[in-house]
Amino acid sequence: MASDLPLTIRPVVPADEARWRELFRGYREFYHLPESEDVVSRVWGWLTDSEHECNGLVAEADGRIVAIADYRRFSRPSTGTVGIWLDDLFTDPEARGSGAGRALIARLQEIAADEGRSVVRWITAADNAQAQVLYDQVATKTNWVTYDAPPE
Structure with a gap:
């Protein structure tokens, strides 16, 4: 896909469901997560529930959705501020290099600025080198290491 096609960045709407589901499945497959229509449906429900903390951009x-970004606000007790957490960013493989990922991140930065948020933050896999080329251009890599502990 040519990188000079004009991109429109907008909030996800109910009519986006089929394409969002396709791209979200692609995101999950990229990260080797097990197939689960329950998860896909649950997250779509969150995005279309105005009372839920998760939001989505496309x-x-x-005229075709080529990328998605799911995000939420998060409290930062260490700084006494609120940031925006980019949970999921995925571009259709055929649209990589189109600027869609960069445009979605830029829109989140605008939202953060408009709302007085302190940061837009995300994580990626250490081996996701292609995405890191973009991320290194638009953000600063932190020195934080992430841990997951199971509920007990």
Whole structure:
């Protein structure tokens, strides 16, 4: 896909469901997560529930959704501020290099600025080198290491 196609960044709407589901499945497959329509449906429900903390953006090129970004606000007790956490960012493999990922991150930065948020933050896999090329251009890599502990 040409990188000069104009992109439209907008909030996800109910009519986006089929394409969002396709891209979200692609995101989950990329990270080797087990197939689960329950998870896909649950997250779609969150995005379309105005009372839920999760929000979604889409990038459109030539009338087709080519990328998605799911995000939420999060409290930062160490700084006494609120940031925006980018949970999921995925671009259709055929649209990589179109600027869609960059445009979605830029829109989140605008939202953060408009709302007086302190940061837009995300994580990625250490081996996701292609995405890190973009991330290194638009953000600063931190020195934080992430841990997951199971509920007991």
